[in-house]
Amino acid sequence: MNKFNFFNNGRCGKKEFDGECNQSQSCNEDQNGCSCNTNCECPQGSMGPRGPQGPVGEVMNFADFYALMPPNNLATVAPGTDVSFSQNGPSSGSGIERTGPSSFNLAEIGSYQISFQVSVDEAGQLILTLNDEDLLYTVAARATGASQIIGTAIVTTTVINSILTVRNPAGNATALTITPLAGGTRPVSAHLVIVQLG
Numbered sequence: 001m002n003k004f005n006f007f008n009n010g011r012c013g014k015k016e017f018d019g020e021c022n023q024s025q026s027c028n029e030d031q032n033g034c035s036c037n038t039n040c041e042c043p044q045g046s047m048g049p050r051g052p053q054g055p056v057g058e059v060m061n062f063a064d065f066y067a068l069m070p071p072n073n074l075a076t077v078a079p080g081t082d083v084s085f086s087q088n089g090p091s092s093g094s095g096i097e098r099t100g101p102s103s104f105n106l107a108e109i110g111s112y113q114i115s116f117q118v119s120v121d122e123a124g125q126l127i128l129t130l131n132d133e134d135l136l137y138t139v140a141a142r143a144t145g146a147s148q149i150i151g152t153a154i155v156t157t158t159v160i161n162s163i164l165t166v167r168n169p170a171g172n173a174t175a176l177t178i179t180p181l182a183g184g185t186r187p188v189s190a191h192l193v194i195v196q197l198g
Helices: none
Strands: 002-004 010-012 015-017 026-030 033-037 062-069 087-092 096-098 104-106 111-119 124-130 140-142 148-156 162-167 188-196
Touching: 062 096, 104 188, 111 124, 111 162, 124 148
Parallel strands: none
Antiparallel strands: 002 026, 010 015, 026 033, 062 087, 062 188, 096 104, 104 162, 111 148, 111 188, 124 140, 124 162, 140 148
16 A cells, blocks of 8 residues: 555545545555555655753752760750851852851742751750741651650741751750760761752
8 A cells, every 4th residue: 555645635645536635645546546545654854953051050059067975065965055066068059058066048939858867865856947937837756765856847938048056946855965976986977968958
């Protein structure tokens, strides 16, 4: 069978063709003559022109702040005070910077993924604060045992240069000892990781 594409009256192969195939059909020649077939097999067209170059990608803002025990956080963290993450880890961009050992500036309005981990000796809680206000949905805790306090949350800022901290909540009874040398002979790390999402 020969297959030809015809969209007007004409010839189909060597035979006259009185019909008209639309653009979703093809003209087929076989022993019965010419007819339209809906199984149109069109050849691949030529490649179109190259499009314009896309915009340059933006550098993501992220930062890792940490502490090592010892020598950091030698004093207990009293209720209403903040955990210190006094050393700088990997970072990218300039939108997330420290303003002190325990406070961190989020320069742009947007959403940020916040993760923290802290080894403590006592049962206790930690909470994120934004501009000195407790973010109640971010409380992380441990009731007993030797586990870390680990928290993660999405924080959205509504003003530029918002200040973030990790705090032993005011009103709690216990000052927290940040555990030194937990589980071995190496200094133990505490981390605060901030990633801007948008």
